[in-house]
Amino acid sequence: MKYIQVGAGVLNQTPLDWDNNQKNIENAIIQARQQKVNILCLPELCISGYGCEDMFLAPATIAQSQQVLLKLASQTKDLIVAVGLPVSLQNRIYNTVCLLANGEIAGFVAKRFLAGDGIHYEPRWFHPWPHGVRSEIEIDGKNYPIGDIFFSCGGVRIGFEICEEAWVANRPGIELAQKGVDIILNPSASHFAFDKHVVRERFVLEGSRAFSVSYVYTNLLGNEAGRAIYDGDSLIASAGQLLATGKRFSFEDLYVISTSIDVDLTRMTQARTSESVPNLDTLVSVPFDYPQQIPQLPNVPLKSWEYSPNLKEEEFTRAVSLGLFDYLRKSRAKGFVLSLSGGADSSAIACLVHLMVELGSLELDVKGFCAKLPIELANTTTSADITHDLLTCVYQATKNSTKTTQRAASTLAQNLGANYLELNIDDMVDGYTKIIEKAIGTTLNWQQHDIALQNIQARSRAPSVWMIANINNALLLATSNRSEVALGYATMDGDTAGSISPIAGIDKHFLRHWLCWLESQGPMHLKPIPSLSLINQQAPTAELRPQSMLQTDEDDLMPYHLANVIEKAAIRDRQTPYEIFCLLQHRYADYNEEQLLIWVERFFRLWSRNQWKRERYAPSFHLDDVNLDPRTWCRFPILSGGFGRELDEMYTKARKDAH
Known part of the structure; x- marks a missing residue:
């Protein structure tokens, strides 16, 4: 039996943040050494960051990526590491993975199948590499193999499926299996979407079984570039058996999972199923000595929130909480400001900030969580202290507001531990209205000027809450949900005002269901929020018409x-x-x-x-x-x-x- 220790490294990277990205990769290599890993797979484009957008076309991005690569290569003595970066060859940009082995660059595998649907625009920046083609690239005066290649490192054959390539029908793993590959590494930048983990686990397990290989999958982590959230999924399987998995939605900068694989075991399976002599034209041989390994027991979690019957609710909670945390710290803001109306949307956002603090503190402890923030918090000993310092909620009343929403807003803010302010904006609304009435010579009324009279209230709330956000050097959170996005049921420069719109990707029907779940049950390992009953018992309403008109969202829409x-x-x-x-x-x-x-x-x-x-x-x-x-x-x-x-x-x- 030939045991090899393989690892999957998960990284929370930032586009074009060269020092931070390099540091995370270096620390992942250190963790891998501590776990006695021989072969470490890191995520797609982890050197530059995946979300560089049109900066992939900038020569400086390619040059900086290569400089970091050369520094990393020297740190791979007695180790094999796969890192992702963009490279330029003959005036074309390619999405590649570089295999570093024993302090040297072994070669570059270029991505053949680019992600060009949904949120992905890879064909805008990268060229797909042609099938079966091998070339050379010069870096720092030396030539290295590049293209549709695989490697033999000390006699162990390593091939790649880069993210999207595992999702296509003609996945490269089919041909790699025919070439007698022992291990397939999949460095990914696969954005989070509901239930996507199940699909990933299926293609990793099925790939390892069908191809008779060991399969190592790793992904980016966190809110990398602003919109896409990466869950940090990591999976290691061999011959159809899941050997190790990592935690998703971690607040850490990085982590490495590892396990032992038996290369001889998968080779025996290949010997029984192989039908042809492999074509080795694209094989790159690299000398490498593997130390003798003692088998490590599989590291598969037996129970976690992944097995919750409320999986979508858990995923939504953890994805948006992590997304908010990374957006806060990477934008270097000092906190959040929220116009809390006492309705479902703004209350959901307030709860998500609270859950961000609770989940982060639970994983990192209060001190560790605070250390990652771009602000020094004084006299902070509990997660509630953090919430108070980070979240300011502002209830902005008019004569059309009700005691019900005022009570709901104040009670929720108090129970979450948020800083809470109340403003009355009637004078501003009346002032704007009178200015316009004088200018046009008409008295405005609800029968003829309904939309204008509603919108001026929503817009009058924006300047005040923006001012508070500016004073706090904080991010203003917009409150529109997906259903309002679809129907345009929002006031531009009113409830749409903000630096980030956390719930614009989720519909109102699910949000209301999620708030009821949060009231009675909540995420695993955390307490529910009973004060949400004051929100959940209301019919959704903008509260912009006179109370006698009994306005509700669903009547309007x-x-x-x-x-x-x-x-x-x-x-x-x-x-x-x-x-x-x-x-x-x-x-x-x-x-x-x-x-x-x-x-x-x-x-x-x-x-x-x-x-x-x-x-x-x-x-x-x-x-x-x-x-x-x-x-x-x-x-x-x-x-x-x-x-x-x-x-x-x-x-x-x-x-x-x-x-």
Whole structure:
């Protein structure tokens, strides 16, 4: 038996942050040595950062990446390390993994299958490497092999599937298995999306079984560049058996998981299943001596929050908490400011900041958590102290606000430990209104000027809360959710004002469900938040019309669960208004057909006229693969025909069906 210790290193990197990225890689190498790792796989483009965007096209980015690579190479004595970086060859940029072995550069594997869908734009910057081609690249006066290659390091064959390459039908692992590869390394920058971990685990296990290899998968961690969140997934499998997994959504800068693999065991399986003599034209041989290893027991967690029946709720909690934490510290802000209305959206965000502190303190302890913040917190001994110093909640009342929301906001802020302020903005609203009435010579009223009178209240809240954010040198958190993004049910420069919009990627229907879960149960290892009952018992309302008008969001729009179904059918599945009407007719037979027609038309009208708003929303977190952010997934023209013909056809066909 030939035992080798393999490791997967997870890193929280930042685009173009050369010193920090190099330090994290160096510390991962130190951890790997402590765990007696022979072969260490680090994430895709971990030297430069994955989210460099158009800076990948800058020569300085390539030059800096190579400088860091040369420094790292010298630190790999008696070790094999795979690191990701962009390289330039013949005036083309390639996404590569460099294999460092025993202090030297062994060669570069260039990515063949680029990620160009969803939030990914790799083909904008990189060229796909042609299949089966091997070339050479000069770095610092020396030539190294590059291309579609694999390695023999001390007789152990190592191949690569780089992130997207494991997700395609013709994955490179098929050919690597035919070449007798012992170990496949998968360095990834795979953004978080709900339930994605299950898919990754499946292709790692199936790859190790089908290819008769050991498979090492590692991923980036945290909010790397602003929008995408990486969960730090790491998996090691051999011959269809999961040997080691790492924790997801960690607040650490890095960690390494490792385990022993039996190379001879997978070779015996290959000997039984191999059908052809392998082509070795792209093999690069590297001398390397493996120390004799004592087998390490598998490191598979037996129980964690991953097994919670409320997995989506747990993933949402941990992803956004980590996303907020990294956004805070990487932007070097001193905290958060939130306009807390006492409704579901702003209350959810306040809870997420609280959970960020609780989860981070639970993992790192209070002292360790504070050490990672860009602010020195005085007299901080508990997680509640941290929340008070980091989060300022501002309730901004008008004459249309109710005691219900005021009580809900103040109680929640107090129970979370946040700093809480109350302002009355009636004088500002009245002042703006009187200025306009004098200018146009008309007294404004709710019958003729409904939208204007609502919006001036929402916009009057922005200057005050921005001022508090500026005084605190803090990030202002915008409160719009995904359902409002789809329907444009938000006031530009009002509730959309902010530096980051944490919940713009999640729909209102799920948010309300999540708040009820948080009230009664909450994340594993943390306490629930009973004071959310004051929020959960309310019908969602903007509270911008007089109280006598009994305003609710769903009266203005449609039931939120219905809006969610229409949005997915229209935007994700690209169905026509008539097809969606038929879907709703089948699924929601209790609703009047005329009402369903009105709601479908309302969605398409509001969607098409409000693209300009979606273009102006503050950055939001990417939480699934079909978000509405035009800068990461869903592009739609600002000016369009508004689905006029399609809506006419819907009414014509629906009425014909009725007869």
